[in-house]
Amino acid sequence: MDEKFQVAVIFIAALFIGIAGIFVSGFLFSGEGSFDGSLVVDSYEVVWHDNGTLTEKYVYDVKESGEYRMLYRVWAAPLYSSSQAGSIPDSSRIELVGVKTPDNTAGYIKSKNGDVYLFNAGDSGQESDLTSFVSEKAYPNEAGILDAGYFSPGKYTVGFTYKIYPPIEYDDEASHINIMFASDHIPYKNVKITLDSPEITKVFMHPPGYQISYEDGGAVITGSSPEDEIIEAEMLLKPGAAENIPGQKEYVEGVSEKTVSENGSYEAGFSVAGIVADAGKIIVLLVPFLLVVLYYVSGREKQYTVPKYLSTIPDKKLTPWQVNLLFKGDAFESDENGFYATLLDLHKKKKIKLTEKKDEKGVLIEILDGETDDSYERKVLGFISANSGKNGVLDTGYFEEISRSAMKSSADEKIASALKESLNSIMSSSDETLSSRYAVDGRGNLILFYAAGGLLIIASMICLFVYPDASSPEFLGVSLGVVVIIQALVATLFPSTLFGHWKDDYYKEKLEWESFKRFVSDLSQIKKYGTEDLNMWGEWLVYATALGAGDKVEAAMKELKVDVSETGYFYPHYIWFIGFHSISTFTPPSQGASGGGFGAGGGFGGGGAGGR
Structure with a gap:
């Protein structure tokens, strides 16, 4: 392209x-994705009154049947039932006054000390079983509703009424209350918080992003809350407001400034x-x-005009590997095709002898002349020499055999891995000096x-x-x-x-090599040329292999019955390089309840809605 x-x-x-x-x-x-879960709170409305009353209204949206028997809200602060009045400690706490339940459900509370109380339980014969179930399943400080079977898909509205006693900090300038309505919870699609007190002067929401509107009687906050995101309202109130609000009071100098x-x-x-x-x-x-x-x-690059098809070799001074390095793909990276083309070229130069095998499993390679001035050719000849048998011949069928046996033998696996590393280092060779002479990376x-x-x-x-x-x-x-x-x-x-860019006019040469590859890849173009010039066909095979199109020339030679072996070129009749491919792609089998603090997270309450 x-x-x-x-x-x-x-x-x-x-x-x-x-x-x-x-x-x-x-x-x-x-957190938007969490709103599509099997259980969400479609609507959460909470009202805090400065007389200590707190009301919550949940609309639970159950989307799967047979999944939930309990829909609840758990607090991270001590929760008691108001019926425990005589035994409730005088500390920061929440007292559950009542529960509004949907039809055919029972409300419940499991207090901080593990006591269980039921609301609207209906059949008194089931009360003992329900109490045991809640005692076993519910968390301490939890209130909710219970279905004797399982909740069917649909929406369930639950109301809770509490008396809340949060920590209250005050000084001569302001009063401070921080209430965390939720911290660990299922998603709340719609949240509405009403803070009912004319004493409020400022509200800080955690996290920010909620809409806050101030009214004469307090503030109204709206928004939504993804799963496990805190919902917390921190309030500054007029000095003296702390006297009339139930809670655990503490004098703290600089309340407003700290908040x-x-x-x-x-x-x-x-x-x-x-x-x-x-x-x-x-x-x-x-x-x-x-x-x-x-x-x-x-x-x-500069624009050049070159023929679409080019039958001549653009630059025969370049070795096949250099053509592969510079013009096959990336000008700074070579691949296996440069290795295969070099073998064909070394055969033509009579440096090696390639011989096909009768079983068509690889080829035999014999070194005839190990001397060469080309550094890449020395690497190739060195690899052949290092892996030749005692007879001085490399049988590439061995690579296929060792690749297969390595799947079962750890010793052969080590041999195959070493061969792969050695071969791939040659196949991926580069020449920064040569590449930089042609192009800029x-x-x-x-x-x-x-x-x-x-x-x-x-x-x-x-x-x-x-x-x-x-x-x-x-x-x-x-x-x-x-x-x-x-x-x-x-x-x-x-x-x-x-x-980057190609230097001088080398981009034109790149286009010419692309035209040559386009030519050798098109059988209809090759057929326009005669079969008499076997040397030309041999050159086509070598350089086409360097460019990754050697199979196209081989196919044309077979169809046109061209045998270049007569002019000293290797003429393959099957996939001769499969042995090298087997080892170069070998994969080893062995790899194969505190509160009342200033700022976010310091609020009294926490917890949130859930289901089980």
Whole structure:
């Protein structure tokens, strides 16, 4: 494919990866995906009154039958039944006053000390069984509803009424209450919190992002909460308000300043994390366009006109391996085809002798002349010599045999692995000096993209360390940094000259080699030439093999009955290199309840809704 087409492929791939990355990362780390679970809270409404009364209304949405018998909310603070009045300690606590249950269900509470009480249990004959079931299954500090069988799919509305005694901090300037309504819970699709007190002066929500509207009688907060995200309201109230609100009171100097300071840092963390995540989204979307700009600045080549098909060898001074290195794919990387073409060329030069076997399992290779000035040819001859038998002949069928036996023998596995490493080091040889004479490697230009992705990850991780509460946008930033690296990796997979360039007029030569490969790959074009010039056919076979099209020439030779062996070339009648392929691709089988603090997370309460 030509360079502009390659750039178009990179642009489309990078843009798709970027858009998909933003969507998937947002879905995973915003918590939106959790709203599709088998049990969610469709609506959560809670009202706190400054006389200590707290009411909760849950609408549980059960989506699967035979899954849940208990729908509950558990508190991270001490929970008691109001009927325990005489034995409830005088400390920060929550007292359950009543439960509103759907038809055919029973309400229950399992208090901090493990006592179980039922509400609307119906048949008194079942009460003992239900009490035992709740005692066994429920957590301490849990209230909920119970179905004697299992809840059918549908929505179930449950109401709880409590008397709440939170820690209250105060001084001469302000009063402070921090209530955590949930911390570990199933997803809440819709949340509405009403704080009913004309004494409220300021509300801080944790996490930020909730809509807060102030009214004469208090504040109303709305939003939603993904799974296990805290829902916490921290309030500053007028001085003296603490006197009339039930709770455990403590004088703390500088209540207002501490509250504002803690929440300022908390919200700053979310702001910084949000900025990093938004920057990540922008970078991800810019990368495809910046890659196109980079191509036009650093990689665009001069235009040349060359024939579509070229039957002559563009440059016979280059060895087959050099052609493979420079023009097969990437100008800085060779592959196995250069190795196979070199064997054919060494046979023609009478450096080695290739002989087919009657069983068609590999070939026999004998070194006739081990002297050569070419460094790559010396590597190839060295490999042949090192793996030849006592008769001085390398039988490549041995490679197939050792590959098969290595699957059962650990000793043969070691031999096969060593052979693979040795052969692949030759097949993937490079020559930086030669490649640099022809082209400029543009992959170094992609380092900026890798750096951008890395910096995005590092910045997000620093934010996570400094502001651990803002984990959702921080993990989103990390994910987007990975997406940028993947986008850069896609660009790296393409030839190094795409974002670099060919020197002098070597790009024209590259186009000529592509025209030659196009010619030898088209049987209709080859048929236009006679079969008399066997030397020409031999050269076609060698250089076509270097370019990965040797099988096309072999097929044409068989169809046209061309035998180049008469001119000293090796004429294969079957897949002669299969032994090398077997060993180069060998895979070893052995691999094969505290509260009352300032700031987020310090609120009294916690817990949340769930089901079992």
